[in-house]
Amino acid sequence: MKKISILITILLTIASCKPDHPKNYxxxxxxxxxxxxxxxxxxxxxxxxxxxxxxxxxxxxxxxxxxxxxxxxxxxxxxxxxxxxxxxxxxxxxxxxxxxxxxxxxxxxSDTNNFINAQYTFSRSFGEPTDFFGLEKDAYFKRMAIIERGIDSIENLFDNVDTTVLKQSKRLNAQFLRNMKDENIYKIQRQRYLELKAKKDKIAKGQPSPEFKNYLNYKGGKNSLSDYRGKYVYIDLWATWCKPCIAQFPVLKKLEKEYKNKNIVFISIATDDDKTAHSWEKAKKVWRDAVKKFELKGVQLFAGEKQFTINYLVGTIPRFMLIDPEGNIVDNDAPRPGDPALKKLLDELEI
The missing domain is CATH 2.60.40.1120 (Carboxypeptidase-like, regulatory domain)
Structure with missing residues (x-):
């Protein structure tokens, strides 16, 4: 009996000493x-x-x-x-x-995820890196020193961060700091920042809006922005291939109906080009078909060129802008049709 008890004890001891298999979930x-x-x-x-x-x-x-x-x-x-x-x-x-x-x-x-979250929160706290180049040289490099200390602090804050995550993070942070602390890179990026700022200043609130001229009208003829002086102009830049643009149509039509006979005109400008449609003629046909298919209201124009979007620094569509009766910019990146902020803005302007 003692032998059996000893055997059971040994087996239990061996079993308890076996290395744990990692969970597969x-x-x-x-x-x-x-x-x-x-x-x-x-x-x-x-x-x-x-x-x-x-x-x-x-x-x-x-x-x-x-x-x-x-x-x-x-x-x-x-x-x-x-x-x-x-x-x-x-x-x-x-x-x-x-x-x-x-x-x-x-x-x-948790350490790995808290580490990732800490880096995310820290990066948000110091803003967009491109904005740093708005700082004068001394202020810029002082900011870089503060950021470097913050990065070092986070990298040493947690004990059990996944080694792959930590290694990759250190590599990317080192590359980021190396580039941002390079004086030649600072000079180049500073110049680009100032050039872009000058372009943004030209389309700031209160500035005269860039013009578009002789855009093809779906109902016939051609129109320019100057044709609508005396009214507020809400512009929608879109394209037939842009699904987020098309998703705005129902709320835009509702808005147009609500402000009918008021001192505002709604202009939708299609930005399709010969590259996406393979020819300008085909681009125009696709645009006409889309206007008919979606029963679009308001003023429907076809751009046929890109200078207007270039002047407004348009990177993505849909993009909306609001212009006052004198042709000056109210908002170069206006709220979307379904955004309550747009209704509030139009009401404040007593349109």
Whole structure:
């Protein structure tokens, strides 16, 4: 009997001494304060997962991660990156009213995610790097010294950051600082900044709007911006291939109807060109077909050139702008048709 007891004891001891096998899954749980959303969507390598949020804001699920790394975390119309790996037991905390501040984490895997979040928060705190070149030389390099100390502090703040993440972060930060501390790069970027600022100043509020001339009108003839002096002009720059542009049509038509017979004209300018349509004639046909298909109202114009968009420094569409009856700029990047801020602006102008 003693021999059997000893044998059982030995077997239990051996079993307890065996190395743990790493889990082939992870657990993600957490709580979102003030959340009005009912689901979280996670996307990563060979992974798309919906996680239900309870009425009290809590959630929990198990995940099999095919490839460790950053995964997209969608909630409430925003997206964040969450670093996931099998073996993690991660608890996430956030506030729906403060998504811009990111999340905080507890549990296994928290150091890596808190490290990433700390870097994100720090980068937001010092603004856009391109804006640094607006500083005079001494102020600029003092700012770089402050940023370098901040980066060093974050890199030493957490003990258990994933080695791949930490190594990559150090490499990218070193490259960033090396470039930003280079005096020759500063001189070049400073000159570019000043040139761009001069262009932006030309389209600032109150400045005369750049003109467009002889744009083809869907209803016949040609029109220029000067034809609409005496009225406010709300311009929509769009293209037939632009889905976000097309998504604005219903609310734009509703707005046009609401302000009918008031001192404002709504002009939609199609920016299709010969490159996207392979010829100018085809571009015009595609534009005409789209105006008919979507039953667009207001003034429908076809640009046929790019100088107007170049003068307005347009990088993406849709883009909206508001011009006053004297032809001066009210807003060179006006709110979209469905944005309550636009209605507020138009009411303030007593249109």
């Amino acid at each position: 992870m657990t993600l749980a957490g709580k979102i304060e003030n959340s009005k959303d009912s689901v979280i969507i996670l996307k990563g390598y060979q992974l798309t997962k919906k996680i239900d949020i309870k009425a009290n804001g809590t959630f929990k699920d198990s995940l099999i991660i095919k490839k460790k790394g950053n995964h997209l975390f969608f909630i409430g119309g925003i997206k964040r990156f969450v670093y996931l790996d099998n073996g993690y037991d991660l608890y996430l905390k956030g506030n729906a009213n403060k998504y811009e501040e990111g999340f905080t984490y507890e549990g296994i895997g």
